[in-house]
Amino acid sequence: MVSIALFGAGRIGQVHADNLLSMPDITLSALADPVASEARESLLARSGASLREPEAIFSDPDIDAYVIASPTDTHARFLHLAARTGKPVFCEKPVSLEFAQVVETARIIQHAGSPVMLGFQRRYDPEFMQLRQSIASGEAGRAQHIVMHTRDPAPPPLAYIQSSGGLFRDQAIHDFDMTRYLLDEEIVSVSATGACLIDPAIGAAGDIDTAMITLRASSGRLVQMINARHAAFGYDQRLEVVCERAVFTIRNHPATQIVRADAQGFLTAPPVSNFITRFASAYRAEMKAFHAMIVSGVKPLATMRDGVEAQRLAEAALLSMQENRPVTVTELG
CATH class of the missing domain: 3.30.360.10 (Dihydrodipicolinate Reductase; domain 2)
Incomplete structure (x- = not known):
């Protein structure tokens, strides 16, 4: 089983979660979202995921990959933390509202060699x-x-x-x-x-x-x-x-x-x-492509460079x- 942590239980986070849960060899192990809501509680109930702090998730060796669908102002920080683990990560666009931070995050990701997929679902x-x-x-x-x-x-x-x-x-x-x-x-x-x-x-x-x-x-x-x-x-x-x-x-x-x-x-x-x-x-195919990136190293159609450009x-x-x-x-x- 592939263990995935999700950041964000909002509208697009719910879409990604449901698509991940439809795959038989994926388990949604952890959710990070500080905002208490019916949507968050519903997702926790149907997925069996535990509600955890981001830092605890990134330090957990049993998590195999990350899906970042949290508010935009958290994306760069979470990508930096993910890069330290070297594990596959999917991140919604944009990486940041500050272009200089987007470029710097891409540099950090490239230096770390972390596999990153960006959320441009139309490509799928x-x-x-x-x-x-x-x-x-x-x-x-x-x-x-x-x-x-x-x-x-x-x-x-x-x-x-x-x-x-x-x-x-x-x-x-x-x-x-x-x-x-x-x-x-x-x-x-x-x-x-x-x-x-x-x-x-x-x-x-x-x-x-x-x-x-x-x-x-x-x-x-x-x-x-x-x-x-x-x-x-x-x-x-x-x-x-x-x-x-x-x-x-x-x-x-x-x-x-x-x-x-x-x-x-x-x-x-x-x-x-x-x-x-x-x-x-497209959203379903996108998560299937992320799964392929995790288990087989298949290069995604939307990379960090595509996000920068x-x-x-x-x-x-x-x-x-x-x-x-x-x-x-x-x-x-």
Whole structure:
């Protein structure tokens, strides 16, 4: 049996826990979460895990691996502690809201040689994986540009906004990562603009709720990203890749496949209501990949370096918006 410790019993921690518990050779041995809640108690009851302090978990020789799904401001510290053990660790993004700390944490991880997997679950989504294979095969010719749409069904709570690091670091970071994953090359420049058009409270908190971002890859290929905190019809996650001989499109996932047709036309269901439902299969595959990393040393699709580079693009977008100019990614060091 593989013994795993989980840090964080919040929404995404619950998702990871349930996926881990569905695997017959994994036991969730310990949970670290200082906040008493029904969700925490429920997880302890159904998993049989013991509630422990982080330091006690990292010093326990019987723990085989760690899953970090705690608040962002704990990620870097937990990664540093995990690096001392040399054991496999999965960590949700972002590593930190401070880019310098992300880079320093990556350096520590590399020096320690610890196997680390970052939580960019879209890399494990069957549709995104198939799309990457189609682009890489060249079957439709060279990919020329990408257009991405990501809109939440509703703004998150204001308390979340205040601690999230902002739209670029929180929401758009997945799109930055997906750009690198699909094109298999680095982004060299970023142009971003944003505004608060949905909820004035978000603006009062110092953030934006709507952004348009243009990326230029090292080959000259272009990416247009549209990000927002609200879509009137549900979770909006669409993508289009224009190649020389074809266009590939990933559409929204409807809540049901039933379509009604009558004299007034066709009526389809709205998209699923949140990203956890949309990417449920990706989250399952992600934890299976982490299991493979633990037992067989299989390299994950999302590494610490991917976390650094995605956040570098987020920082470049923020700087571009603040200074109203294109930013060369090398400016971020």
